[in-house]
Amino acid sequence: xxxxxxxxLYLLLAWxxxxxxxxxxxxxxxxxxxIAGEELEFFTLVxxxxxxxxxxxxxxxxxxxxxxxxxxxxxxxYGLFVEIVLMQFSIIPLLxxxxxxxSDWHRLPLNSVMFFIVSFTSGQIYFLxxxxxxxxxxxxxxFPILSYQIVSIMINQILLxxxxxxxxxxxxxxxxxxxxxxxxANMIMFPLALSLYYLTFELGAFASLLIGIPFVSLSIIxxxxxxxxxxxxxxxxxxxxxxxxxxxxxxxxxxxxFIEKIIETLPVEYAYILDCQEEGLVLLRRVENGVMKxxxxxxxxxxxxxxxxxxxxxxxxxxxxxxEWTGIAEGYMPEGVESIxxxxxxxxxxxxxxxxxxxxxxxxxxxxxxxxxxxLCSYLGVAIANARHHERTKKNSERCALTGLYNYRxxxxxxxxxxxxxxxxxxxxxxxxxxxxxxxxxxxxxYGHQSGNEILIELADRLCSLIDTKGTVARYGGEEFIILLPxxxxxxxxxxxxxxxxxxxxxxxxxxDSLDESxxxxxxxxxxxxxxxxxxxxxxxxxxxxxxxxxxxYTGAKQAGRNRVAQYMK
Numbered sequence: 001x002x003x004x005x006x007x008x009l010y011l012l013l014a015w016x017x018x019x020x021x022x023x024x025x026x027x028x029x030x031x032x033x034x035i036a037g038e039e040l041e042f043f044t045l046v047x048x049x050x051x052x053x054x055x056x057x058x059x060x061x062x063x064x065x066x067x068x069x070x071x072x073x074x075x076x077x078y079g080l081f082v083e084i085v086l087m088q089f090s091i092i093p094l095l096x097x098x099x100x101x102x103s104d105w106h107r108l109p110l111n112s113v114m115f116f117i118v119s120f121t122s123g124q125i126y127f128l129x130x131x132x133x134x135x136x137x138x139x140x141x142x143f144p145i146l147s148y149q150i151v152s153i154m155i156n157q158i159l160l161x162x163x164x165x166x167x168x169x170x171x172x173x174x175x176x177x178x179x180x181x182x183x184x185a186n187m188i189m190f191p192l193a194l195s196l197y198y199l200t201f202e203l204g205a206f207a208s209l210l211i212g213i214p215f216v217s218l219s220i221i222x223x224x225x226x227x228x229x230x231x232x233x234x235x236x237x238x239x240x241x242x243x244x245x246x247x248x249x250x251x252x253x254x255x256x257x258f259i260e261k262i263i264e265t266l267p268v269e270y271a272y273i274l275d276c277q278e279e280g281l282v283l284l285r286r287v288e289n290g291v292m293k294x295x296x297x298x299x300x301x302x303x304x305x306x307x308x309x310x311x312x313x314x315x316x317x318x319x320x321x322x323x324e325w326t327g328i329a330e331g332y333m334p335e336g337v338e339s340i341x342x343x344x345x346x347x348x349x350x351x352x353x354x355x356x357x358x359x360x361x362x363x364x365x366x367x368x369x370x371x372x373x374x375x376l377c378s379y380l381g382v383a384i385a386n387a388r389h390h391e392r393t394k395k396n397s398e399r400c401a402l403t404g405l406y407n408y409r410x411x412x413x414x415x416x417x418x419x420x421x422x423x424x425x426x427x428x429x430x431x432x433x434x435x436x437x438x439x440x441x442x443x444x445x446x447y448g449h450q451s452g453n454e455i456l457i458e459l460a461d462r463l464c465s466l467i468d469t470k471g472t473v474a475r476y477g478g479e480e481f482i483i484l485l486p487x488x489x490x491x492x493x494x495x496x497x498x499x500x501x502x503x504x505x506x507x508x509x510x511x512x513d514s515l516d517e518s519x520x521x522x523x524x525x526x527x528x529x530x531x532x533x534x535x536x537x538x539x540x541x542x543x544x545x546x547x548x549x550x551x552x553x554y555t556g557a558k559q560a561g562r563n564r565v566a567q568y569m570k
Contacts, residue, residue, distance in 0.1 A: 040204070041207075114156065122148045270288050273353060297332045419541065433493060433500065472484045
Protein backbone atom coordinates (compact mmCIF):
# COMPACT_ATOMS: atom_id res chain seq x y z
CA UNK A 1 0.00 0.00 0.00
CA UNK A 2 1.28 3.48 -0.92
CA UNK A 3 1.35 5.96 1.95
CA UNK A 4 -0.15 9.41 1.56
CA UNK A 5 2.16 12.43 1.51
CA UNK A 6 0.64 13.51 4.83
CA UNK A 7 1.64 10.25 6.57
CA UNK A 8 5.12 10.43 5.09
CA LEU A 9 5.55 13.95 6.46
CA TYR A 10 4.39 12.74 9.89
CA LEU A 11 7.11 10.08 9.79
CA LEU A 12 9.70 12.72 8.89
CA LEU A 13 8.47 14.90 11.75
CA ALA A 14 8.73 11.93 14.16
CA TRP A 15 12.33 11.42 13.06
CA UNK A 16 13.18 15.12 13.61
CA UNK A 17 11.69 14.99 17.11
CA UNK A 18 13.17 11.64 18.23
CA UNK A 19 16.48 10.82 16.54
CA UNK A 20 18.62 14.02 16.72
CA UNK A 21 17.56 14.73 20.30
CA UNK A 22 17.92 11.06 21.19
CA UNK A 23 21.45 10.91 19.83
CA UNK A 24 22.43 14.03 21.79
CA UNK A 25 20.88 12.64 24.98
CA UNK A 26 22.60 9.27 24.54
CA UNK A 27 25.95 10.90 23.90
CA UNK A 28 25.62 12.95 27.09
CA UNK A 29 24.56 10.09 29.38
CA UNK A 30 26.12 7.07 27.61
CA UNK A 31 29.25 8.43 25.90
CA UNK A 32 31.64 6.22 23.92
CA UNK A 33 34.07 4.27 26.09
CA UNK A 34 37.37 2.45 25.53
CA ILE A 35 37.84 3.65 21.91
CA ALA A 36 41.22 5.26 22.59
CA GLY A 37 43.91 2.86 21.48
CA GLU A 38 41.42 0.62 19.68
CA GLU A 39 40.67 2.83 16.67
CA LEU A 40 41.54 0.12 14.12
CA GLU A 41 39.22 -2.37 15.82
CA PHE A 42 36.46 0.24 15.98
CA PHE A 43 36.74 1.09 12.27
CA THR A 44 36.73 -2.62 11.43
CA LEU A 45 33.31 -2.85 13.09
CA VAL A 46 32.16 0.21 11.12
CA UNK A 47 33.33 -1.43 7.89
CA UNK A 48 31.39 -4.60 8.66
CA UNK A 49 28.32 -2.55 9.66
CA UNK A 50 28.48 -0.98 6.20
CA UNK A 51 29.14 -4.13 4.25
CA UNK A 52 26.75 -6.63 5.90
CA UNK A 53 23.49 -4.77 5.02
CA UNK A 54 24.50 -5.01 1.37
CA UNK A 55 24.03 -8.79 1.62
CA UNK A 56 20.49 -9.35 2.99
CA UNK A 57 18.94 -12.79 2.67
CA UNK A 58 15.27 -13.15 1.77
CA UNK A 59 13.61 -16.15 3.42
CA UNK A 60 9.89 -16.75 2.86
CA UNK A 61 9.56 -13.11 1.84
CA UNK A 62 11.26 -11.78 4.98
CA UNK A 63 14.44 -9.72 4.49
CA UNK A 64 17.08 -10.64 7.09
CA UNK A 65 20.48 -9.02 7.49
CA UNK A 66 22.82 -10.21 10.21
CA UNK A 67 23.96 -6.85 11.59
CA UNK A 68 23.55 -7.57 15.29
CA UNK A 69 26.68 -9.69 15.63
CA UNK A 70 28.58 -6.44 14.89
CA UNK A 71 26.42 -3.92 16.78
CA UNK A 72 26.27 -6.17 19.86
CA UNK A 73 30.07 -6.21 20.07
CA UNK A 74 30.12 -2.42 19.61
CA UNK A 75 27.62 -2.06 22.46
CA UNK A 76 29.45 -4.34 24.91
CA UNK A 77 32.87 -2.81 24.25
CA TYR A 78 32.18 0.86 23.52
CA GLY A 79 28.74 1.64 24.93
CA LEU A 80 25.18 2.42 23.90
CA PHE A 81 26.01 5.49 21.78
CA VAL A 82 28.34 3.49 19.53
CA GLU A 83 25.74 0.74 19.12
CA ILE A 84 23.08 3.29 18.11
CA VAL A 85 25.46 4.96 15.61
CA LEU A 86 26.38 1.59 14.07
CA MET A 87 22.71 0.69 13.67
CA GLN A 88 21.88 4.09 12.17
CA PHE A 89 24.89 3.85 9.87
CA SER A 90 23.71 0.48 8.53
CA ILE A 91 20.33 1.88 7.34
CA ILE A 92 21.71 3.61 4.24
CA PRO A 93 23.43 0.59 2.62
CA LEU A 94 20.44 -1.57 3.57
CA LEU A 95 17.95 0.70 1.78
CA UNK A 96 20.28 0.98 -1.20
CA UNK A 97 20.43 -2.81 -1.41
CA UNK A 98 16.63 -3.23 -1.26
CA UNK A 99 16.34 -0.65 -4.08
CA UNK A 100 14.64 2.25 -2.39
CA UNK A 101 12.73 4.43 -4.86
CA UNK A 102 11.91 8.13 -4.65
CA SER A 103 8.35 7.35 -3.62
CA ASP A 104 9.68 5.24 -0.72
CA TRP A 105 11.87 7.98 0.82
CA HIS A 106 9.83 7.77 4.03
CA ARG A 107 11.44 4.40 4.80
CA LEU A 108 14.69 6.18 5.68
CA PRO A 109 13.24 8.20 8.63
CA LEU A 110 10.96 5.28 9.51
CA ASN A 111 13.81 2.77 9.86
CA SER A 112 15.97 5.34 11.63
CA VAL A 113 13.30 5.96 14.29
CA MET A 114 12.60 2.24 14.72
CA PHE A 115 16.30 1.32 15.00
CA PHE A 116 16.86 4.09 17.52
CA ILE A 117 13.94 3.01 19.71
CA VAL A 118 15.03 -0.64 19.56
CA SER A 119 18.65 0.20 20.41
CA PHE A 120 17.84 2.60 23.22
CA THR A 121 15.13 0.44 24.84
CA SER A 122 17.10 -2.80 24.75
CA GLY A 123 20.16 -0.92 26.09
CA GLN A 124 18.14 0.24 29.09
CA ILE A 125 17.08 -3.35 29.74
CA TYR A 126 20.74 -4.41 29.68
CA PHE A 127 21.69 -1.80 32.29
CA LEU A 128 18.57 -2.54 34.34
CA UNK A 129 19.71 -6.16 34.76
CA UNK A 130 23.17 -5.11 35.92
CA UNK A 131 25.05 -5.10 32.62
CA UNK A 132 28.17 -2.96 32.26
CA UNK A 133 30.40 -1.80 29.40
CA UNK A 134 33.85 -3.36 28.95
CA UNK A 135 35.38 -6.73 29.76
CA UNK A 136 33.07 -8.93 31.87
CA UNK A 137 33.00 -12.62 32.75
CA UNK A 138 30.44 -14.72 30.95
CA UNK A 139 28.44 -15.45 34.12
CA UNK A 140 28.12 -11.69 34.79
CA UNK A 141 27.32 -10.89 31.18
CA UNK A 142 25.08 -13.70 30.01
CA PHE A 143 21.69 -12.85 31.56
CA PRO A 144 21.78 -9.07 30.89
CA ILE A 145 22.90 -9.51 27.28
CA LEU A 146 20.40 -12.33 26.63
CA SER A 147 17.66 -10.03 27.94
CA TYR A 148 19.01 -7.27 25.70
CA GLN A 149 18.88 -9.56 22.68
CA ILE A 150 15.34 -10.87 23.27
CA VAL A 151 13.92 -7.43 24.10
CA SER A 152 15.44 -5.90 20.96
CA ILE A 153 13.71 -8.52 18.81
CA MET A 154 10.38 -8.07 20.62
CA ILE A 155 10.46 -4.26 20.47
CA ASN A 156 11.29 -4.38 16.77
CA GLN A 157 8.28 -6.65 16.14
CA ILE A 158 5.96 -4.45 18.22
CA LEU A 159 7.02 -1.35 16.27
CA LEU A 160 6.44 -3.15 12.97
CA UNK A 161 2.95 -4.18 14.10
CA UNK A 162 2.14 -0.62 15.18
CA UNK A 163 3.31 0.70 11.82
CA UNK A 164 1.23 -1.88 9.93
CA UNK A 165 -1.86 -1.31 12.06
CA UNK A 166 -1.90 2.48 12.52
CA UNK A 167 -0.09 3.73 9.43
CA UNK A 168 -0.56 1.15 6.66
CA UNK A 169 -3.88 -0.09 8.11
CA UNK A 170 -3.05 -3.77 7.73
CA UNK A 171 -3.80 -6.40 10.36
CA UNK A 172 -0.74 -8.59 10.99
CA UNK A 173 -0.31 -11.32 13.61
CA UNK A 174 2.45 -10.94 16.19
CA UNK A 175 3.78 -14.48 15.72
CA UNK A 176 4.07 -14.38 11.95
CA UNK A 177 6.52 -16.34 9.78
CA UNK A 178 8.61 -13.19 9.38
CA UNK A 179 8.90 -12.86 13.14
CA UNK A 180 9.90 -16.52 13.56
CA UNK A 181 12.64 -16.20 10.94
CA UNK A 182 13.90 -12.92 12.37
CA UNK A 183 13.96 -14.30 15.93
CA UNK A 184 15.72 -17.50 14.84
CA ALA A 185 18.34 -15.65 12.78
CA ASN A 186 19.18 -13.21 15.58
CA MET A 187 19.43 -15.93 18.21
CA ILE A 188 21.78 -17.87 15.92
CA MET A 189 23.96 -14.75 15.69
CA PHE A 190 23.97 -14.33 19.49
CA PRO A 191 26.74 -16.90 20.25
CA LEU A 192 28.76 -15.57 17.30
CA ALA A 193 28.57 -12.04 18.70
CA LEU A 194 29.70 -13.22 22.16
CA SER A 195 32.58 -15.15 20.59
CA LEU A 196 33.71 -12.07 18.69
CA TYR A 197 33.38 -9.93 21.83
CA TYR A 198 35.73 -12.12 23.88
CA LEU A 199 38.09 -12.74 20.97
CA THR A 200 38.68 -9.00 20.46
CA PHE A 201 40.31 -8.76 23.87
CA GLU A 202 42.88 -11.34 22.76
CA LEU A 203 43.37 -10.53 19.07
CA GLY A 204 42.12 -6.97 18.63
CA ALA A 205 41.04 -5.94 15.11
CA PHE A 206 42.26 -9.27 13.74
CA ALA A 207 39.37 -10.97 15.60
CA SER A 208 36.82 -9.21 13.40
CA LEU A 209 38.59 -10.51 10.31
CA LEU A 210 38.95 -13.99 11.78
CA ILE A 211 35.19 -14.30 12.35
CA GLY A 212 33.99 -11.78 9.78
CA ILE A 213 35.53 -13.36 6.68
CA PRO A 214 34.00 -16.84 7.31
CA PHE A 215 30.71 -15.12 8.18
CA VAL A 216 30.71 -13.12 4.94
CA SER A 217 31.57 -16.27 3.00
CA LEU A 218 28.70 -18.09 4.69
CA SER A 219 26.36 -15.20 3.86
CA ILE A 220 27.36 -15.43 0.20
CA ILE A 221 26.76 -19.20 0.20
CA UNK A 222 23.35 -18.72 1.87
CA UNK A 223 22.45 -16.02 -0.65
CA UNK A 224 23.39 -18.27 -3.57
CA UNK A 225 21.44 -21.12 -2.04
CA UNK A 226 18.46 -18.84 -1.51
CA UNK A 227 18.70 -17.71 -5.15
CA UNK A 228 18.72 -21.32 -6.36
CA UNK A 229 15.68 -22.04 -4.18
CA UNK A 230 13.89 -19.06 -5.70
CA UNK A 231 14.76 -20.24 -9.21
CA UNK A 232 13.40 -23.70 -8.42
CA UNK A 233 10.24 -22.11 -7.01
CA UNK A 234 9.82 -19.99 -10.15
CA UNK A 235 10.37 -23.03 -12.37
CA UNK A 236 7.71 -24.93 -10.45
CA UNK A 237 5.29 -22.02 -10.82
CA UNK A 238 6.13 -21.78 -14.53
CA UNK A 239 5.24 -25.45 -14.96
CA UNK A 240 1.92 -24.98 -13.14
CA UNK A 241 1.08 -21.92 -15.24
CA UNK A 242 2.00 -23.82 -18.40
CA UNK A 243 -0.45 -26.60 -17.52
CA UNK A 244 -3.21 -24.05 -16.85
CA UNK A 245 -2.58 -22.34 -20.17
CA UNK A 246 -2.64 -25.54 -22.23
CA UNK A 247 -5.86 -26.67 -20.52
CA UNK A 248 -7.76 -23.61 -21.76
CA UNK A 249 -9.23 -23.79 -25.27
CA UNK A 250 -10.24 -20.13 -25.70
CA UNK A 251 -7.75 -17.47 -26.76
CA UNK A 252 -9.17 -14.80 -24.44
CA UNK A 253 -9.06 -17.19 -21.49
CA UNK A 254 -5.43 -18.06 -22.27
CA UNK A 255 -4.47 -14.37 -22.38
CA UNK A 256 -6.37 -13.58 -19.16
CA UNK A 257 -4.83 -16.50 -17.25
CA PHE A 258 -1.34 -15.62 -18.47
CA ILE A 259 -1.53 -11.92 -17.58
CA GLU A 260 -3.03 -12.73 -14.16
CA LYS A 261 -0.36 -15.30 -13.31
CA ILE A 262 2.56 -13.23 -14.56
CA ILE A 263 1.46 -10.34 -12.32
CA GLU A 264 1.12 -12.71 -9.34
CA THR A 265 4.56 -14.24 -9.98
CA LEU A 266 6.72 -11.18 -10.71
CA PRO A 267 6.90 -7.58 -9.42
CA VAL A 268 4.85 -6.19 -12.31
CA GLU A 269 3.04 -2.85 -12.34
CA TYR A 270 2.56 -2.63 -16.11
CA ALA A 271 1.99 -5.59 -18.43
CA TYR A 272 1.33 -5.60 -22.17
CA ILE A 273 0.77 -8.47 -24.62
CA LEU A 274 1.12 -7.51 -28.28
CA ASP A 275 0.27 -9.51 -31.39
CA CYS A 276 2.56 -9.40 -34.43
CA GLN A 277 0.37 -8.54 -37.43
CA GLU A 278 1.02 -7.11 -40.89
CA GLU A 279 0.06 -3.60 -39.80
CA GLY A 280 2.36 -3.80 -36.78
CA LEU A 281 2.25 -4.76 -33.11
CA VAL A 282 -1.40 -4.78 -32.07
CA LEU A 283 -2.18 -4.61 -28.34
CA LEU A 284 -4.13 -7.62 -27.00
CA ARG A 285 -3.91 -7.00 -23.25
CA ARG A 286 -2.96 -3.93 -21.22
CA VAL A 287 -2.87 -4.05 -17.42
CA GLU A 288 -1.61 -1.10 -15.37
CA ASN A 289 -1.41 -1.27 -11.57
CA GLY A 290 -3.76 -4.25 -11.53
CA VAL A 291 -6.43 -2.58 -13.71
CA MET A 292 -7.31 -3.79 -17.21
CA LYS A 293 -7.13 -0.83 -19.61
CA UNK A 294 -8.41 -0.36 -23.16
CA UNK A 295 -6.24 -1.44 -26.09
CA UNK A 296 -6.47 1.91 -27.89
CA UNK A 297 -2.73 2.45 -28.34
CA UNK A 298 -1.30 2.95 -31.80
CA UNK A 299 0.55 -0.06 -33.30
CA UNK A 300 4.34 -0.09 -33.46
CA UNK A 301 6.25 -1.25 -36.52
CA UNK A 302 9.18 -3.64 -36.66
CA UNK A 303 12.37 -2.16 -35.21
CA UNK A 304 10.33 0.67 -33.66
CA UNK A 305 10.58 1.15 -29.91
CA UNK A 306 11.57 -1.53 -27.43
CA UNK A 307 8.85 -4.00 -28.52
CA UNK A 308 9.59 -3.40 -32.20
CA UNK A 309 13.29 -4.11 -31.69
CA UNK A 310 12.51 -7.33 -29.84
CA UNK A 311 10.17 -8.29 -32.71
CA UNK A 312 12.90 -7.59 -35.27
CA UNK A 313 15.74 -9.34 -33.41
CA UNK A 314 13.76 -12.09 -31.69
CA UNK A 315 15.89 -11.53 -28.56
CA UNK A 316 14.74 -10.66 -25.05
CA UNK A 317 15.91 -7.47 -23.34
CA UNK A 318 16.22 -6.48 -19.68
CA UNK A 319 16.64 -2.87 -18.58
CA UNK A 320 17.22 -2.00 -14.92
CA UNK A 321 16.71 1.79 -15.10
CA UNK A 322 15.20 4.46 -17.32
CA UNK A 323 18.60 5.72 -18.45
CA GLU A 324 19.21 2.43 -20.29
CA TRP A 325 16.11 2.60 -22.54
CA THR A 326 14.98 6.24 -22.64
CA GLY A 327 16.58 6.79 -26.07
CA ILE A 328 15.07 3.59 -27.51
CA ALA A 329 11.42 3.75 -26.44
CA GLU A 330 8.82 5.11 -28.84
CA GLY A 331 5.09 5.56 -28.49
CA TYR A 332 3.31 5.00 -25.20
CA MET A 333 5.19 4.40 -21.95
CA PRO A 334 3.73 5.16 -18.48
CA GLU A 335 5.42 7.84 -16.43
CA GLY A 336 7.72 6.66 -13.68
CA VAL A 337 8.73 3.38 -15.34
CA GLU A 338 12.29 2.33 -14.56
CA SER A 339 12.78 -1.42 -15.08
CA ILE A 340 11.60 -3.14 -18.28
CA UNK A 341 11.55 -6.79 -19.27
CA UNK A 342 10.55 -7.49 -22.89
CA UNK A 343 10.36 -11.03 -24.32
CA UNK A 344 9.32 -12.37 -27.75
CA UNK A 345 6.52 -14.95 -27.92
CA UNK A 346 7.92 -17.50 -30.37
CA UNK A 347 6.27 -20.46 -32.06
CA UNK A 348 7.69 -22.53 -34.92
CA UNK A 349 10.84 -20.35 -34.87
CA UNK A 350 8.83 -17.22 -35.70
CA UNK A 351 7.99 -14.28 -33.40
CA UNK A 352 4.20 -14.28 -33.00
CA UNK A 353 3.87 -11.71 -30.23
CA UNK A 354 5.63 -9.61 -27.61
CA UNK A 355 5.34 -9.47 -23.83
CA UNK A 356 6.47 -6.26 -22.13
CA UNK A 357 6.61 -6.00 -18.32
CA UNK A 358 7.55 -2.83 -16.45
CA UNK A 359 8.07 -1.57 -12.91
CA UNK A 360 8.62 1.83 -11.32
CA UNK A 361 11.49 0.38 -9.26
CA UNK A 362 15.06 0.25 -10.47
CA UNK A 363 16.58 -3.23 -10.82
CA UNK A 364 13.16 -4.79 -10.28
CA UNK A 365 13.99 -7.84 -12.41
CA UNK A 366 16.81 -10.36 -12.24
CA UNK A 367 18.34 -12.31 -15.12
CA UNK A 368 16.88 -15.57 -13.87
CA UNK A 369 13.42 -13.96 -13.97
CA UNK A 370 14.02 -13.17 -17.64
CA UNK A 371 14.70 -16.87 -18.16
CA UNK A 372 11.45 -17.81 -16.38
CA UNK A 373 9.41 -15.33 -18.44
CA UNK A 374 11.01 -16.72 -21.61
CA UNK A 375 9.79 -20.19 -20.63
CA LEU A 376 6.31 -18.85 -19.85
CA CYS A 377 6.15 -17.10 -23.22
CA SER A 378 6.95 -20.41 -24.93
CA TYR A 379 3.98 -21.95 -23.09
CA LEU A 380 1.85 -18.96 -24.09
CA GLY A 381 2.74 -19.26 -27.78
CA VAL A 382 1.77 -22.95 -27.85
CA ALA A 383 -1.40 -22.36 -25.80
CA ILE A 384 -2.61 -19.54 -28.08
CA ALA A 385 -1.93 -21.64 -31.20
CA ASN A 386 -3.88 -24.56 -29.72
CA ALA A 387 -6.75 -22.31 -28.64
CA ARG A 388 -6.97 -20.62 -32.05
CA HIS A 389 -6.96 -24.00 -33.79
CA HIS A 390 -9.72 -25.23 -31.47
CA GLU A 391 -11.79 -22.08 -32.03
CA ARG A 392 -11.43 -22.40 -35.82
CA THR A 393 -12.43 -26.07 -35.70
CA LYS A 394 -15.36 -25.29 -33.41
CA LYS A 395 -16.47 -22.41 -35.63
CA ASN A 396 -16.30 -24.62 -38.74
CA SER A 397 -18.40 -27.27 -37.01
CA GLU A 398 -20.98 -24.76 -35.79
CA ARG A 399 -21.20 -22.32 -38.70
CA CYS A 400 -22.51 -22.42 -42.23
CA ALA A 401 -19.50 -22.05 -44.53
CA LEU A 402 -21.46 -19.91 -47.00
CA THR A 403 -23.38 -17.42 -44.83
CA GLY A 404 -21.38 -17.52 -41.59
CA LEU A 405 -24.61 -18.17 -39.65
CA TYR A 406 -24.94 -20.96 -37.11
CA ASN A 407 -25.81 -24.31 -38.67
CA TYR A 408 -28.56 -26.79 -37.82
CA ARG A 409 -26.34 -28.84 -35.46
CA UNK A 410 -25.49 -25.84 -33.30
CA UNK A 411 -29.07 -24.59 -33.40
CA UNK A 412 -30.49 -27.90 -32.15
CA UNK A 413 -28.12 -27.82 -29.13
CA UNK A 414 -29.00 -24.19 -28.39
CA UNK A 415 -32.72 -24.91 -28.69
CA UNK A 416 -32.44 -27.84 -26.27
CA UNK A 417 -30.57 -25.62 -23.79
CA UNK A 418 -33.09 -22.78 -24.03
CA UNK A 419 -36.00 -25.21 -23.72
CA UNK A 420 -34.45 -26.62 -20.57
CA UNK A 421 -34.27 -23.07 -19.18
CA UNK A 422 -37.96 -22.76 -19.99
CA UNK A 423 -38.77 -25.98 -18.15
CA UNK A 424 -36.88 -25.05 -14.97
CA UNK A 425 -38.29 -21.52 -14.90
CA UNK A 426 -35.32 -19.46 -16.10
CA UNK A 427 -37.34 -18.53 -19.20
CA UNK A 428 -41.03 -17.62 -19.44
CA UNK A 429 -41.37 -17.71 -23.23
CA UNK A 430 -39.45 -19.08 -26.18
CA UNK A 431 -40.46 -18.12 -29.72
CA UNK A 432 -39.22 -19.52 -33.00
CA UNK A 433 -39.43 -17.99 -36.49
CA UNK A 434 -38.87 -20.18 -39.56
CA UNK A 435 -38.68 -18.66 -43.03
CA UNK A 436 -38.32 -20.08 -46.53
CA UNK A 437 -37.61 -18.03 -49.66
CA UNK A 438 -40.39 -18.20 -52.27
CA UNK A 439 -39.61 -19.59 -55.73
CA UNK A 440 -35.89 -19.62 -54.99
CA UNK A 441 -35.38 -22.39 -57.56
CA UNK A 442 -36.26 -19.86 -60.25
CA UNK A 443 -33.33 -17.69 -59.17
CA UNK A 444 -30.93 -20.62 -59.41
CA UNK A 445 -32.32 -21.72 -62.78
CA UNK A 446 -32.25 -18.22 -64.33
CA TYR A 447 -29.01 -16.84 -62.93
CA GLY A 448 -27.06 -19.84 -61.62
CA HIS A 449 -26.37 -21.25 -58.18
CA GLN A 450 -23.54 -18.80 -57.57
CA SER A 451 -26.00 -15.94 -57.94
CA GLY A 452 -28.37 -17.72 -55.58
CA ASN A 453 -25.56 -17.95 -53.04
CA GLU A 454 -25.09 -14.19 -53.25
CA ILE A 455 -28.73 -13.71 -52.25
CA LEU A 456 -28.37 -16.15 -49.34
CA ILE A 457 -25.30 -14.27 -48.07
CA GLU A 458 -27.04 -10.89 -48.31
CA LEU A 459 -30.16 -12.28 -46.61
CA ALA A 460 -28.03 -13.60 -43.74
CA ASP A 461 -26.54 -10.12 -43.27
CA ARG A 462 -30.00 -8.51 -43.26
CA LEU A 463 -31.35 -10.98 -40.72
CA CYS A 464 -28.37 -10.50 -38.37
CA SER A 465 -28.74 -6.71 -38.54
CA LEU A 466 -32.48 -6.89 -37.90
CA ILE A 467 -32.40 -9.47 -35.08
CA ASP A 468 -29.17 -8.19 -33.49
CA THR A 469 -29.18 -9.24 -29.81
CA LYS A 470 -32.86 -10.22 -29.69
CA GLY A 471 -32.09 -13.80 -30.64
CA THR A 472 -30.00 -16.24 -32.69
CA VAL A 473 -30.18 -16.64 -36.48
CA ALA A 474 -29.25 -19.95 -38.12
CA ARG A 475 -29.38 -21.45 -41.60
CA TYR A 476 -31.66 -24.45 -41.34
CA GLY A 477 -30.82 -25.80 -44.79
CA GLY A 478 -31.04 -24.71 -48.43
CA GLU A 479 -33.03 -21.47 -48.52
CA GLU A 480 -34.57 -22.03 -45.08
CA PHE A 481 -33.57 -19.90 -42.10
CA ILE A 482 -34.60 -20.12 -38.47
CA ILE A 483 -34.57 -17.57 -35.65
CA LEU A 484 -34.69 -18.42 -31.92
CA LEU A 485 -36.04 -15.67 -29.65
CA PRO A 486 -35.71 -16.24 -25.87
CA UNK A 487 -38.15 -14.33 -23.64
CA UNK A 488 -40.29 -13.20 -26.58
CA UNK A 489 -44.06 -13.66 -26.52
CA UNK A 490 -46.07 -14.79 -29.53
CA UNK A 491 -47.45 -11.35 -30.46
CA UNK A 492 -43.95 -9.81 -30.24
CA UNK A 493 -42.55 -12.63 -32.38
CA UNK A 494 -45.29 -12.11 -34.97
CA UNK A 495 -44.49 -8.39 -35.19
CA UNK A 496 -40.80 -9.15 -35.59
CA UNK A 497 -41.56 -11.79 -38.25
CA UNK A 498 -43.54 -9.20 -40.19
CA UNK A 499 -40.57 -6.82 -40.02
CA UNK A 500 -38.40 -9.60 -41.42
CA UNK A 501 -40.88 -10.27 -44.26
CA UNK A 502 -41.00 -6.56 -45.17
CA UNK A 503 -37.18 -6.25 -45.04
CA UNK A 504 -36.93 -9.08 -47.58
CA UNK A 505 -39.82 -8.16 -49.88
CA UNK A 506 -39.45 -4.37 -50.08
CA UNK A 507 -35.72 -4.10 -50.77
CA UNK A 508 -34.26 -5.80 -53.85
CA UNK A 509 -31.20 -8.04 -53.61
CA UNK A 510 -27.99 -7.55 -55.58
CA UNK A 511 -26.54 -10.42 -57.60
CA UNK A 512 -24.31 -11.11 -60.60
CA ASP A 513 -25.68 -13.16 -63.45
CA SER A 514 -23.23 -16.09 -63.34
CA LEU A 515 -24.84 -17.69 -66.43
CA ASP A 516 -24.06 -14.63 -68.55
CA GLU A 517 -20.51 -14.18 -69.83
CA SER A 518 -20.54 -10.50 -68.84
CA UNK A 519 -21.42 -11.49 -65.26
CA UNK A 520 -23.47 -8.31 -65.11
CA UNK A 521 -24.81 -6.98 -61.82
CA UNK A 522 -28.58 -7.11 -61.35
CA UNK A 523 -31.23 -6.24 -58.79
CA UNK A 524 -33.89 -8.85 -58.11
CA UNK A 525 -36.84 -8.99 -55.75
CA UNK A 526 -37.71 -12.05 -53.72
CA UNK A 527 -40.19 -12.83 -50.96
CA UNK A 528 -40.32 -15.21 -48.02
CA UNK A 529 -42.99 -17.23 -46.29
CA UNK A 530 -42.69 -17.26 -42.52
CA UNK A 531 -44.06 -19.44 -39.71
CA UNK A 532 -44.08 -18.64 -36.00
CA UNK A 533 -44.51 -20.87 -32.94
CA UNK A 534 -44.10 -20.10 -29.24
CA UNK A 535 -43.46 -22.29 -26.20
CA UNK A 536 -44.92 -23.22 -23.82
CA UNK A 537 -48.27 -22.49 -25.57
CA UNK A 538 -47.52 -24.36 -28.81
CA UNK A 539 -45.01 -27.03 -27.75
CA UNK A 540 -43.72 -28.89 -24.73
CA UNK A 541 -40.44 -30.12 -26.20
CA UNK A 542 -37.81 -28.69 -28.62
CA UNK A 543 -38.51 -30.67 -31.80
CA UNK A 544 -42.24 -30.01 -31.45
CA UNK A 545 -41.54 -26.28 -31.51
CA UNK A 546 -39.65 -26.68 -34.80
CA UNK A 547 -42.37 -28.90 -36.31
CA UNK A 548 -45.10 -26.45 -35.40
CA UNK A 549 -43.24 -23.44 -36.79
CA UNK A 550 -42.59 -25.47 -39.96
CA UNK A 551 -46.28 -26.40 -40.21
CA UNK A 552 -47.26 -22.73 -39.82
CA UNK A 553 -44.79 -21.87 -42.58
CA TYR A 554 -46.16 -24.34 -45.14
CA THR A 555 -49.86 -24.55 -44.31
CA GLY A 556 -50.41 -21.01 -43.08
CA ALA A 557 -48.04 -19.09 -45.38
CA LYS A 558 -46.98 -21.12 -48.46
CA GLN A 559 -50.37 -22.65 -49.16
CA ALA A 560 -52.15 -19.39 -48.46
CA GLY A 561 -50.26 -17.58 -51.23
CA ARG A 562 -46.68 -17.01 -49.98
CA ASN A 563 -45.01 -13.74 -48.87
CA ARG A 564 -46.85 -13.73 -45.56
CA VAL A 565 -46.45 -14.55 -41.85
CA ALA A 566 -48.49 -17.30 -40.20
CA GLN A 567 -48.70 -18.55 -36.63
CA TYR A 568 -49.16 -22.12 -35.50
CA MET A 569 -52.79 -23.01 -34.97
CA LYS A 570 -53.69 -26.09 -32.98
